[in-house]
Amino acid sequence: MGERAARENPAGLTRGVGTALPSTAMKRGVWRATVHTLTGLPVALLGVVVLVAPARGRTVAWRSSAQRARFSALLGVTVDEGAAARKQIAYHLIALPYNLIAFAVVAGAWSAGIGLLVAAVQRPALIPAAAGVPAAAALAARGLARLDVVLARRLLGPDVTEALTARLRELARARADTVAAADAERRRIERDLHDGAQQRLVALALKLGLTRAALPAGPARDSVGEAHAQAKAALAELRDLVRGLHPAVLTDRGLDAALSGLVARQPHPVDLRVDVARRCPPEIEAIAYFVVAEALTNVTRHARATRVEVAVVRARDMLRLTVLDDGAGGATDRPGGGLRGLAQRAGSVDGRLRIESPPGGPTLVEVVLPCGS
Numbered sequence: 001m002g003e004r005a006a007r008e009n010p011a012g013l014t015r016g017v018g019t020a021l022p023s024t025a026m027k028r029g030v031w032r033a034t035v036h037t038l039t040g041l042p043v044a045l046l047g048v049v050v051l052v053a054p055a056r057g058r059t060v061a062w063r064s065s066a067q068r069a070r071f072s073a074l075l076g077v078t079v080d081e082g083a084a085a086r087k088q089i090a091y092h093l094i095a096l097p098y099n100l101i102a103f104a105v106v107a108g109a110w111s112a113g114i115g116l117l118v119a120a121v122q123r124p125a126l127i128p129a130a131a132g133v134p135a136a137a138a139l140a141a142r143g144l145a146r147l148d149v150v151l152a153r154r155l156l157g158p159d160v161t162e163a164l165t166a167r168l169r170e171l172a173r174a175r176a177d178t179v180a181a182a183d184a185e186r187r188r189i190e191r192d193l194h195d196g197a198q199q200r201l202v203a204l205a206l207k208l209g210l211t212r213a214a215l216p217a218g219p220a221r222d223s224v225g226e227a228h229a230q231a232k233a234a235l236a237e238l239r240d241l242v243r244g245l246h247p248a249v250l251t252d253r254g255l256d257a258a259l260s261g262l263v264a265r266q267p268h269p270v271d272l273r274v275d276v277a278r279r280c281p282p283e284i285e286a287i288a289y290f291v292v293a294e295a296l297t298n299v300t301r302h303a304r305a306t307r308v309e310v311a312v313v314r315a316r317d318m319l320r321l322t323v324l325d326d327g328a329g330g331a332t333d334r335p336g337g338g339l340r341g342l343a344q345r346a347g348s349v350d351g352r353l354r355i356e357s358p359p360g361g362p363t364l365v366e367v368v369l370p371c372g373s
Contacts, residue, residue: 030138033145036074037106040099040148043070044092064088064156067095077149082158082166091155098151102144109137198238205231250289254279255312258289266296269307276314280371287345287369288312288321294342295323295365303327303363319371322364329361342367 043066064083071077083091113133120126158166208228215221250258256274263270279285292310299305305327313320333339333355343353346367357363 030141032074032076033141034106034110034138036070036145036148037099037102037141039070039074040095041103043067044095044099060085060088060092063092067091067152067156071149071152075145075149077152079149079152080157082162083156084159084162087155087159091151094151094155098148102148106137106141106144109133109140113137198235201231201235201238205235247289250285251282255285255288258285259292259310259312262289262293262296263310266308267300268305270296271307271309273309273311273313276312276319278314280314280319280369284319284349284369284371287349287351288319288367290345291321291342291367292323298331298339299323299325299327299363302331303329303361305361305363314371317370317372319369321367321369323366324362324364326362328359329357329363330359331355331357331363331365339365 046063046066064081068079068081071079113130113136116126116130116133120130205228208224208231212221212224212228215224247258247261249261255276259272259274263272280288292312296308296310299308303325305325307326309322309324311320311322331339333343333353339353339355342365345351346353346369349369351367351369354366354368355364
């Protein structure tokens with residue numbers, strides 16, 4: 001109800017028959033605005049020392065904190081920190097003439113009002129003027145206080161562009177940390193599988209092979225032989241899984257060695273060229289390896305290609321990967337498809353994906369990744 005009344009009666013007046021009295025909230029707001037305006041001048045005078053203080057940076061911060069405290073205590077207004085020093089200095093320079101004018105206007109208006117009230121005791125004809133001047137003084141105080149809030153938030157508060165830039169930097173750092181953590185987790189899983197499950201499967205396959213050799217021909221030997229074949233197949237699948245997660249050679253020897261091993265296992269000829277004079281960060285190398293592995297998998301499954309060319313080249317702080325095949329073409333970036341996965345991996349580090357795949361081929365998949373280190 002109070003809020004509705006304030007909206008309908010912004011001057012804060014309580015209407016009655018022939019009367020117009022300020023509401024309690026209006027009185028409180030007027031006096032707070034008045035005190036804020038009158039105290040602005042001495043605080044602004046103190047702020048001028050930023051021009052001559054030897055430790056200017058600390059002095060600017062201290063004066064800005066004093067101004068923020070004034071806005072908070074007298075108006076209940078929060079002015080956030082984060083402004084550049086030059087903007088804070090600009091506020092303190094503007095604050096002196098502004099608060100000087102505001103002080104003169106408000107102090108003069110209230111002094112005139114009080115003088116008229118005293119004079120109205122002797123001369124009743126002055127009563128209308130005596131009632132109007134305090135109302136004008138109240139409006140002036142509130143208006144000047146609002147303008148001061150606008151100036152403070154523009155010059156003492158964080159700039160919108162600066163705040164967005166800082167937020168983007170925070171998000172970029174958070175994303176980089178997430179990518180690095182995911183890459184570290186993949187490497188941990190690869191080590192656990194390689195040193196644990198894979199070694200146990202190797203031992204199991206070896207034992208099954210020895211057992212099969214020791215058994216005479218018959219159903220038992222056939223069953224052990226079948227189990228031996230299944231163990232070897234599971235071991236091969238596990239090795240492929242481990243390589244897909246994060247091959248150990250990638251960590252130890254880099255992209256050239258890891259991609260050479262990947263290319264050697266392909267069912268079709270692959271021409272590989274790697275020109276990376278300096279290694280990229282581990283998370284970028286992991287994404288690059290995944291991109292090439294997934295692109296070659298797509299070629300094997302869908303392209304019916306007879307030849308593939310893979311090039312990995314670092315130019316300054318960018319890593320460019322291209323996979324070109326002479327297959328059927330028609331590859332598209334569709335939801336749930338392998339190429340969409342490549343785009344998502346590249347996008348996680350501000351990389352970009354380009355696909356050229358007309359019907360009938362050839363197909364070119366190009367990924368560019370930032371590689372600053």
